[in-house]
Amino acid sequence: MPKVFLIALSGCSSSGKSTIAKIIAEICPDITLVHEDDFYKHDNEIPFNEKRGISNWDSPEALDLALFRKELDSIKKTGQISSQLVHNNNVDDISKFHLDSNFLNGLKHKLIPVSKSAKIFLVDGFMVYNSPELTSRFDLKLFVRAPYKVLKERRNARPGYRTLDSYWIDPPYYFDEFVYDSYKNSHAHLFIDGDVEGVLNPKTAVDIKEFINDSQTPLTEALSWATNGICEAVSTAH
Secondary structure (H helix, E strand, O other): OOOEEEEEEEEOOOOOHHHHHHHHHHHOOOOEEEEHHHHEOOHHHOOEEOOOOEEOOOOHHHEOHHHHHHHHHHHHHHOOOOOOOOOOOOOOOHHHHOOOHHHHHHHHHHHHHHHHHOEEEEEEEOOOOOOHHHHOOOOEEEEEEOOHHHHHHHHHOOOOEEOOOOEEOOOOOHHHHHHHHHHHHHHHHHEHHHOOOOOEOOOOOOOEEEEEOOOOOOHHHHHHHHHHHHHHHHHHHO
16 A cells, blocks of 8 residues: 555634645545544534633534544554545635636646655644644644734635534634634644744744745645645655
């Protein structure tokens, strides 16, 4: 069996990570895309915030991380997905980006050879680097970042999210009190002085490769960064 290569593509909600992951998987079908969101628990199991009287979908406890870790270990061992995943498809339709076909073909030309030399699993998720135990499972760690203001604008522009059992729409305060607060609490250890708007700490963010995807960043630049990172890492491993 070819070497199994686990790639994490993580970042705060609305950083752009899922869009990047989906496009890469679409232009190179030999790359298997795994969404951490597929490991969300059922609605009645999501942590409940008593103060606001709502579910906290952005808490690590909202995910079945034990099953997620087990699935990653199984993928690494067998090169296959063993869990029955339910895709909620809470990802933008990539056709809206009107990406140039020549550009996409260029990325495909780079990705195809490495995808033939290894079984690549691209794992998209917002809670991958919150735990060193989880982070350590990946062969390549990509981290998409964006400033607070950009993240909030993008999140607020979304209509809502399908869950296993219903449909979720953010209350007006949700980004600040839940999304961003959870991101800060879960990722502060990766940054110098715990400042998630600042600089990654080389001691705690070992081997994590970052990309700043702000409002002025072309999607093509983000896709090239991720593609080049994947190709380099897989080629080097061989």
